[in-house]
Amino acid sequence: MIRASAREFLARECPLKIVRQVETGRDSLPAALWKKLANLGWPGLLIPEEYGGSGGTVLDMVVVLEEAGRVLLPGPLIQTVVGAVAILWSGSEDLKRRLLPKIAGGESIVTLAVMETEAGGGAYFRVVRDGNGLRVTGSKIFVPDAAAAQYIVCTFKTGDGPDDVNLLLVETGAPGLTLRPLKAISGARLYEVAFNDVRVPAESMLGKLEDSWGSGVGRVLRYAVVAECAWMVGAAGRVFEMAVEYVKTRSQYGRPIAAFQSVQHQCADMAVDLRAAEYVTHYAGWKLGKYPDSSWEVSVARAWVNDACLRVASRACYLHGALGYSEEHDAQLYLRRIAGVASAFGGTRHHLEMVARGLLG
Amino acid sequence: MWRVGTSRYEEEVATPGEEAFYRSFQRKLGAKGLLSTWWPVEYGGRGHSKIESAILREELAYYGAPGLFGPTYELFVPMMLAFGTEEQKRRFLPPLARGEWIFCQGFSEPDAGSDLASLKSRAVEKEDGYVLDGHKVWVSAARICDWGFFLFRTDEKATRHRGLSMFLVELSAPGITRKTVNDYAGLPAWQEIFFDGVRVPKENLLGGKNNGWQVAMYALNHERSGLVWLGTCRRALDRLVTYVKERKTLAEDSSIREKLAALAVEVETARLACYYVASMQDRGVIPVHEASMAKILTCHSSIHLAEAGLEIMGEYGLLDTGSPRAPFDGGVARTYLSYPMWVLGGGSLEIQKEVIARLGLGLPKLSD
Numbered sequence: 010m011i012r013a014s015a016r017e018f019l020a021r022e023c024p025l026k027i028v029r030q031v032e033t034g035r036d037s038l039p040a041a042l043w044k045k046l047a048n049l050g051w052p053g054l055l056i057p058e059e060y061g062g063s064g065g066t067v068l069d070m071v072v073v074l075e076e077a078g079r080v081l082l083p084g085p086l087i088q089t090v091v092g093a094v095a096i097l098w099s100g101s102e103d104l105k106r107r108l109l110p111k112i113a114g115g116e117s118i119v120t121l122a123v124m125e126t127e128a129g130g131g132a133y134f135r136v137v138r139d140g141n142g143l144r145v146t147g148s149k150i151f152v153p154d155a156a157a158a159q160y161i162v163c164t165f166k167t168g169d170g171p172d173d174v175n176l177l178l179v180e181t182g183a184p185g186l187t188l189r190p191l192k193a194i195s196g197a198r199l200y201e202v203a204f205n206d207v208r209v210p211a212e213s214m215l216g217k218l219e220d221s222w223g224s225g226v227g228r229v230l231r232y233a234v235v236a237e238c239a240w241m242v243g244a245a246g247r248v249f250e251m252a253v254e255y256v257k258t259r260s261q262y263g264r265p266i267a268a269f270q271s272v273q274h275q276c277a278d279m280a281v282d283l284r285a286a287e288y289v290t291h292y293a294g295w296k297l298g299k300y301p302d303s304s305w306e307v308s309v310a311r312a313w314v315n316d317a318c319l320r321v322a323s324r325a326c327y328l329h330g331a332l333g334y335s336e337e338h339d340a341q342l343y344l345r346r347i348a349g350v351a352s353a354f355g356g357t358r359h360h361l362e363m364v365a366r367g368l369l370g
Numbered sequence: 371m372w373r374v375g376t377s378r379y380e381e382e383v384a385t386p387g388e389e390a391f392y393r394s395f396q397r398k399l400g401a402k403g404l405l406s407t408w409w410p411v412e413y414g415g416r417g418h419s420k421i422e423s424a425i426l427r428e429e430l431a432y433y434g435a436p437g438l439f440g441p442t443y444e445l446f447v448p449m450m451l452a453f454g455t456e457e458q459k460r461r462f463l464p465p466l467a468r469g470e471w472i473f474c475q476g477f478s479e480p481d482a483g484s485d486l487a488s489l490k491s492r493a494v495e496k497e498d499g500y501v502l503d504g505h506k507v508w509v510s511a512a513r514i515c516d517w518g519f520f521l522f523r524t525d526e527k528a529t530r531h532r533g534l535s536m537f538l539v540e541l542s543a544p545g546i547t548r549k550t551v552n553d554y555a556g557l558p559a560w561q562e563i564f565f566d567g568v569r570v571p572k573e574n575l576l577g578g579k580n581n582g583w584q585v586a587m588y589a590l591n592h593e594r595s596g597l598v599w600l601g602t603c604r605r606a607l608d609r610l611v612t613y614v615k616e617r618k619t620l621a622e623d624s625s626i627r628e629k630l631a632a633l634a635v636e637v638e639t640a641r642l643a644c645y646y647v648a649s650m651q652d653r654g655v656i657p658v659h660e661a662s663m664a665k666i667l668t669c670h671s672s673i674h675l676a677e678a679g680l681e682i683m684g685e686y687g688l689l690d691t692g693s694p695r696a697p698f699d700g701g702v703a704r705t706y707l708s709y710p711m712w713v714l715g716g717g718s719l720e721i722q723k724e725v726i727a728r729l730g731l732g733l734p735k736l737s738d
Contacts, residue, residue, distance in 0.1 A: 124685070126695070127686075150685075150695065151685045189694055191689055191693045191694060191695060192689065192690045192692055192693035192696075193685070193688045193689055193690060193693065193703075194555065194688050194689075194690045194703045194704075194706065194707055195688050199685075201694060201695065260481075261481075261482075261483060261484050261485035261488070262484075262485045262488070266484075269720075271720045271723070272720075319677075323710070326710065327710060327713070327714070327718075330483050330484075330714060330718070331478075331483070331507075331508045331560070331711070331714055331715075333710075334553055334554050334710055334711055334714075335551055335552065335553060335554065335560075336551075336552035336553060336554055336556060337551070337552075338554075341554035344554075345554065348680065348688065348706070349685070349688055351680075352680055352684050352685045352687065352688060353685060355684070356680075356681060356684050357681065358625070358681060358682075361625075
């Protein structure tokens with residue numbers, strides 16, 4: 010039900026023309042489109058109704074994001090949904106009551122900043138107490154749609170251990186915060202965000218400064234990891250459909266190229282990759298919703314989905330011949346986007362490491 | 371070796387500044403005799419062997435040097451030397467040795483890609499020449515080219531590959547219209563070329579009437595050794611190694627070490643296959659399935675290198691030329707975008723496998 014109405018809405022409101030406009034245009038997100046998403050309750054999908062949200066489950070999120078991926082929906086929907094969860098779990102009551110309804114209502118857009126810019130002798134991002142507030146210095150990179158967002162949820166290290174990490178909420182308009190657009194071949198609107206002694210109120214820390222909230226931060230990020238799996242499954246599913254349609258209609262040697270065994274086997278390989286990606290994403294989503302500390306299944310899903318969906322998209326473009334690599338054709342939009350998402354959150358390598366740790370300790 | 375910065379292959383030349391640089395660099399290579407090293411000396415060659423020329427080719431590609439455009443120097447020149455009349459050789463080869471003209475290749479049509487022999491563009495013989503009508507697509511780098519060589523059907527009654535002829539056409543000829551088609555990196559990689567009553571003199575027919583297929587296949591086999599892409603692969607591998615060496619955690623990660631080692635093995639194997647093809651050419655033996663094998667090995671190398679670049683560099687590997695923080699000025703991202711077009715051009719992997727299976731191993735054709 011959610012899927013059918015989501016699909017119908019997105020087919021109408023988000024043709025690929027809009028995706029192309031966002032890629033080449035100034036704005037990272039058509040404001041009118043975001044408002045419509047808010048009317049459907051999607052930015053506030055995981056926010057409880059008492060705070061103005063939809064009160065949805067992780068599996069609801071998986072379904073919605075599969076459909077969003079299917080049309081390459083631009084904008085930080087995943088980041089806003091997950092950012093809201095971060096605020097919900099660890100923000101003060103006052104912060105929650107102030108911010109969550111605005112996020113659900115579409116007035117406040119949130120993005121996530123996890124990776125620190127690697128420059129010179131390594132990355133740094135420091136948050137220190139400053140009077141009755143906090144002071145932030147450093148630089149985050151690959152922050153999606155930062156220019157469209159009012160808030161950024163940033164991870165930061167509180168110590169040297171792997172669990173010594175916490176979350177900070179910063180307003181994009183804060184003095185000392187600057188955005189630098191990056192240019193990625195994925196077509197995603199990514200930014201480097203520099204924090205030059207940015208002052209934020211104490212309550213902007215989601216959690217306490219001295220506390221490490223490793224487990225909490227991990228849980229929040231895993232929502233994003235699963236959300237992106239769902240998105241990739243949806244996107245790969247659509248470009249796979251395009252490829253199957255194409256090989257059925259394109260004729261060479263007097264017959265559709267779908268009649269050739271080598272083409273058939275490539276399609277079969279894509280179908281298997283995609284089906285497994287669906288299974289593993291749905292399982293991870295279900296598990297995460299029921300057991301919030303689940304992590305192994307999430308990494309298993311991400312490790313598979315990254316590679317499988319990229320294989321599917323690559324193969325789908327390839328089967329179109331040169332058409333698959335021309336600007337005009339739509340298949341390449343899917344390939345570039347999926348390549349971008351597959352590289353985020355540490356990529357396959359990171360998640361394989363997590364899987365290995367789960368096996369070997 | 372001179373450094374030329376970011377690779378700008380012919381298909382990527384987008385601005386007038388880039389085109390000016392391309393042309394001037396090509397002429398510099400020409401002035402040094404480096405565009406014609408293996409040609410017979412009477413046409414501007416230096417009498418170098420194919421292997422020596424291959425070494426030069428690979429190194430130029432490694433440094434991203436423009437100038438030795440594949441269709442001109444790896445397709446047109448061999449075809450001309452093998453099938454051209456003395457007049458044709460004297461007319462076309464010296465300017466190419468100097469780097470004055472660029473030739474593009476126009477074979478594919480909207481309904482004739484892998485099945486090239488089904489092409490429909492026609493050439494009708496007249497008293498003073500031929501009249502060409504038709505439509506060619508995916509003509510690489512045609513935007514900056516002066517001339518092209520094209521397959522047209524000269525015998526409507528002959529089936530498939532039997533009635534085809536190779537024509538040399540100056541792209542400024544009346545009746546030709548061109549439409550630039552961008553690739554998915556937004557670069558003007560191809561053109562569609564429309565022929566509407568284009569007249570060419572008989573002197574522009576290469577290799578004899580209805581012999582075009584032989585001429586084309588000779589050229590494609592010559593091109594398939596893939597040294598350009600091999601040079602690019604080696605550069606991609608060296609960049610990855612440099613990147614990893616600079617980061618201790620990566621350099622000590624056994625999965626990365628294993629991956630780089632596997633990539634190096636693939637590149638070395640592909641390199642030997644390419645040079646074997648060059649050695650065959652030096653011995654006067656025409657490579658067929660050996661060329662297809664070299665192409666497959668080079669393609670696999672480039673596919674795996676492009677993917678490894680993304681995997682190891684993560685999101686940094688996707689940053690494009692001109693982006694802040696782009697490693698190697700976007701070289702990794704550019705390679706990732708361009709390798710599929712090399713895999714498809716000159717015959718997809720599936721076509722190469724057909725050549726090996728049928729012509730190399732003698733396996734039977736799938737019966738209709």
